[in-house]
Amino acid sequence: MxxxxxxxxxxxxxxxxxxxxxxxxxxxxxxxxxxxxxxxxxxxxxxxxxxxxxxxxxxxxxxxxxxxxxxxxxxAAPKISASLHVSSFSEDMRRRGHVPRSRTVELDEIFAGPQLGRRLDVSPSARVLRVVRLRLADDAPMAIETLHVPLELVPGLTGGDLADASFYELLSTRYGIVLARGLQEIEPTVTDERESGLLEVPLHSPAFLFERTSWDQAGRTVEFVRSVYRGDRYRLTAELLPDTPATGSLGSTGSRA
Structure with missing residues (x-):
């Protein structure tokens, strides 16, 4: 049968x-x-x-x-894979064979206020430099990055300084500030109208929301960054290592900064 x-x-x-x-x-x-x-x-x-x-x-x-x-x-264009470790966007893109670029969308000085003051460990009345940058890889928009840094740490920093430049490199070479560690939180989100326009994606497209706080070697809080990355062009990777040889349980290597 x-x-x-x-x-x-x-x-x-x-x-x-x-x-x-x-x-x-x-x-x-x-x-x-x-x-x-x-x-x-x-x-x-x-x-x-x-x-x-x-x-x-x-x-x-x-x-x-x-x-x-x-x-x-x-x-679709292939996704760019980013590992979870301490590095700048520019370094990450170059290491993967892409050409990084940045365009400063906004730059202004603001008062920290209560919430941002807690993030940066400064007085609510402290002056903070706020910079919104569009991050590109091979001329394709990848992320919108909103940087907050205490103004006293970066006197004279301009939007032109940050065009096609690594903020971390500027911190080190111009201001003598070297980042020692960072804490980053990642969650899924969707793009709003403004973000969709800058990233050239449809409204409410899937995206990653990064919120990062970084400290220098002296323990000072140097930056608080909020970034929105295109979900259709970005993939996160993490190397998992045993916490201890005895247990063999796996843990992530850390946060990308």
């Missing part, structure tokens, strides 16, 4: 086949290329449009494809 595959098993087989063929198709396409129309592509792969949508949806979730409303589905 010949066994007949169940409808569910047949559907899974067609889905896996469509997914595999789509991956092969992506190998022949460049970043920014559009997928063929859904009807055409379903016929080419020999599957229903519903099965094709499932396969495309998974590739969108994996960051291999990106949908643009009213335009179609396109090959």
């Amino acid at each position: 010949t066994e007949t595959a169940s409808p569910a098993a047949s559907s899974r087989t067609k889905y896996r086949s469509a997914h595999a063929e789509l991956l092969e198709l992506l190998e022949d396409l460049a970043v920014g290329d559009a997928l063929p129309a859904e009807r055409t592509l379903a016929a080419r792969l020999g599957v229903s449009r519903m099965t094709l949508r499932r396969a495309v949806d998974e590739l969108v979730r994996d960051g291999r494809l990106v949908r643009r409303q009213g335009a179609g589905t396109f090959v």
Whole structure:
């Protein structure tokens, strides 16, 4: 007696086949290329449009494809992988073979106020330099970084100084400040209207929110930074090491700064 595959098993087989063929198709396409129309592509792969949508949806979730409303589905740029360790954005990008750039969007002096004063361990009446920068990799916007630093630590710092420059390098070479450690918290978020415009993504796109506080070798609080990173272009990685040889339990190497 010949066994007949169940409808569910047949559907899974067609889905896996469509997914595999789509991956092969992506190998022949460049970043920014559009997928063929859904009807055409379903016929080419020999599957229903519903099965094709499932396969495309998974590739969108994996960051291999990106949908643009009213335009179609396109090959996405590869995600940039960033490890969780102490380094600047510029150093991170160069180490991965990308060209980092920065554009100063806003720069002003503000009073710390109660909340920021606690973050920076300064009086609420202390003056703080607030700098909003758009961080780019290979000319593509990657993150919006809002830096807060006590004004007395960086006298004379301008937006031009920070254009295409590492803030940490400036701290070290101009002000003699070397960061010793940082504490960073990361959580998922979505972009608001302003962030979406600067990052060139649709409103409410997935993103990572970084909040980082850093201290120098003397224990002074040097910075509080709030950064929003594009979720479709950024991947976090962490090396896990045993806490102790005896237990073998794993812990992260630390925070990226």
